Amino acid sequence: MIEPGGNDKKLPLLVSHTDLERVSESPYRSRCPACNKGVLFVHRDQTTLALINADRCTYCGQLVIYTDKIIAGEPVLDVHTNSK
Numbered sequence: 127m128i129e130p131g132g133n134d135k136k137l138p139l140l141v142s143h144t145d146l147e148r149v150s151e152s153p154y155r156s157r158c159p160a161c162n163k164g165v166l167f168v169h170r171d172q173t174t175l176a177l178i179n180a181d182r183c184t185y186c187g188q189l190v191i192y193t194d195k196i197i198a199g200e201p202v203l204d205v206h207t208n209s210k
């Protein structure tokens with residue numbers, strides 16, 4: 127059982143947004159693969175409103191990095207590189 131915020135210190139999880147389970151009609155929202163309870167909304171850059179590849183679970187706080195270049199037809203901005 128994962129506590130709320132229990133994964134917020136964990137290393138980022140690299141995931142493919144395409145492969146995640148959608149939780150609503152929204153093409154963005156998906157179920158958190160770390161806790162299976164929280165939701166990943168897909169965030170946007172505050173200035174440009176472009177989709178960004180770093181996201182955090184609403185429940186466990188897990189940081190996820192999307193490996194997708196495009197989500198729901200929109201290009202994804204690479205703000206977090208985990209390869210180094």
Ligand SMILES: [Zn+2]
Pocket residue numbers: 158159160161162163164165183184185186187188
């Ligand atoms: Zn979670």
